[in-house]
Amino acid sequence: xxxxxxxxxxxxxxxxxxxxxxxxxxxxxxxxxxxxxxxxxxxxxxxxxxxxxxxxxxxxxxxxxxxxxxxxxxxxxxxxxxxxxxxxxxxxxxxxxxxxxxxxxxxxxxxxxxxxxxxxxxxxxxxxxxxxxxxxxxxxxxxxxxxxxxxxxxxxxxxxxxxxxxxxxxxxxxxxxxxxxxxxxxxxxxxxxxxxxxxxxxxxxxxxxxxxxxxxxxxxxxxxxxxxxxxxxxxxxxxxxxxxxxxxxxxxxxxxxxxxxxxxxxxxxxxxxxxxxxxxxxxxxxxxxxxxxxxxxxxxxx
Amino acid sequence: xxxxxxxxxxxxxxxxxxxxxxxxxxxxxxxxxxxxxxxxxxxxxxxxxxxxxxxxxxxxxxxxxxxxxxxxxxxxxxxxxxxxxxxxxxxxxxxxxxxxxxxxxxxxxxxxxxxxxxxxxxxxxxxxxxxxxxxxxxxxxxxxxxxxxxxxxxxxx
Numbered sequence: 048x049x050x051x052x053x054x055x056x057x058x059x060x061x062x063x064x065x066x067x068x069x070x071x072x073x074x075x076x077x078x079x080x081x082x083x084x085x086x087x088x089x090x091x092x093x094x095x096x097x098x099x100x101x102x103x104x105x106x107x108x109x110x111x112x113x114x115x116x117x118x119x120x121x122x123x124x125x126x127x128x129x130x131x132x133x134x135x136x137x138x139x140x141x142x143x144x145x146x147x148x149x150x151x152x153x154x155x156x157x158x159x160x161x162x163x164x165x166x167x168x169x170x171x172x173x174x175x176x177x178x179x180x181x182x183x184x185x186x187x188x189x190x191x192x193x194x195x196x197x198x199x200x201x202x203x204x205x206x207x208x209x210x211x212x213x214x215x216x217x218x219x220x221x222x223x224x225x226x227x228x229x230x231x232x233x234x235x236x237x238x239x240x241x242x243x244x245x246x247x248x249x250x251x252x253x254x255x256x257x258x259x260x261x262x263x264x265x266x267x268x269x270x271x272x273x274x275x276x277x278x279x280x281x282x283x284x285x286x287x288x289x290x291x292x293x294x295x296x297x298x299x300x301x302x303x304x305x306x307x308x309x310x311x312x313x314x315x316x317x318x319x320x321x322x323x324x325x326x327x328x329x330x331x332x333x334x335x336x337x338x339x340x341x342x343x344x345x346x347x348x349x
Numbered sequence: 350x351x352x353x354x355x356x357x358x359x360x361x362x363x364x365x366x367x368x369x370x371x372x373x374x375x376x377x378x379x380x381x382x383x384x385x386x387x388x389x390x391x392x393x394x395x396x397x398x399x400x401x402x403x404x405x406x407x408x409x410x411x412x413x414x415x416x417x418x419x420x421x422x423x424x425x426x427x428x429x430x431x432x433x434x435x436x437x438x439x440x441x442x443x444x445x446x447x448x449x450x451x452x453x454x455x456x457x458x459x460x461x462x463x464x465x466x467x468x469x470x471x472x473x474x475x476x477x478x479x480x481x482x483x484x485x486x487x488x489x490x491x492x493x494x495x496x497x498x499x500x501x502x503x504x505x506x
Contacts, residue, residue, distance in 0.1 A: 230360025
């Protein structure tokens with residue numbers, strides 16, 4: 048059933064955005080269009096290729112932009128990650144507002160547990176002031192965790208619903224959109240640079256770039272600086288690609304499982320979801336821990 | 350998998366805003382509350398430790414007091430016993446003295462009475478002797494002239 052539904056959407060999407068737009072005009076009115084799309088979803092035949100394609104296409108703005116045009120928004124990624132981030136902030140700020148030194152409530156208990164966990168993780172590897180680094184780590188962990196968690200929502204629910212309501216594409220796993228992890232990891236790179244300068248000074252950081260790892264001989268400077276730049280760039284790239292790769296692959300597997308006959312889906316789907324319960328927090332934790340380690344490497348002399 | 354510069358920048362910006370919000374509104378109050386609680390617990394533990402020690406001290410003090418009281422009570426009982434014995438002894442002594450005194454008095458009275466009786470008897474005897482002798486030697490002896498001699502005789506009895 049999800050497979051069939053998906054294929055219809057797939058066909059619609061392969062028909063091209065501009066067709067869809069003109070079709071909207073002809074059918075006249077949002078309600079008529081919604082009914083049409085609902086019957087389309089329920090009745091048409093499956094095409095697995097188009098179904099998969101539909102599930103891994105972001106809602107792009109401006110609509111119908113060229114595939115390789117980078118100057119677009121991914122509205123679904125933005126909206127979902129905002130909602131998740133605000134969800135996280137809402138509960139944490141509420142808990143922080145009500146925080147007492149007396150007997151904590153359940154919410155405060157939970158939030159304190161996370162804060163303590165993150166604080167300890169930071170304490171273990173980063174030995175500078177934690178005023179910024181610990182909140183950074185908590186933000187990464189909580190936000191990425193919530194992104195990943197969206198992968199456990201059944202793959203057809205949101206895209207199909209949004210399609211019926213008139214939104215052609217909607218992906219709800221921000222970490223499976225390469226731009227979101229990279230947005231995070233590039234910010235982390237900027238913070239790494241700031242902490243390098245903060246910890247070692249401009250001179251110290253410059254010296255490290257020029258003299259390590261081979262030596263102080265000016266002839267070796269180009270090799271040193273090249274190696275250091277590669278190392279520096281590899282950090283955010285590996286951070287982002289690790290998260291993206293894991294979640295993208297996982298999402299794809301969920302989509303492929305959804306192509307199976309409905310009566311067998313629960314076996315591989317259940318197994319993969321259970322395995323995913325491990326992956327969701329693990330990837331968030333890895334992202335956070337590596338960020339802390341990179342920052343401590345940047346901050347301290349070595 | 351398509352690139353989207355604006356999403357990238359938007360995510361980065363959102364990320365920074367969230368970090369700022371966590372840094373400003375979430376982290377400090379929670380960490381402060383946790384720290385305060387830690388101190389409270391530490392204080393509570395210290396206080397309970399102190400109270401335990403105080404209790405121990407009070408218990409041993411109480412035991413000491415009880416022991417002291419017991420000892421004192423024993424002493425008092427001992428003293429009372431002694432005093433009792435003493436009193437009984439005293440009373441016995443007094444009674445004995447009294448008895449002796451009364452006996453002595455009685456004896457003296459008896460002796461006096463005896464003496465009086467003897468005196469009276471003696472006088473009566475003297476009179477009798479005189480009257481007897483008078484009867485014998487009615488004419489020769491003048492009781493008035495021989496009174497002296499008769500008295501001496503009476504005293505010899």
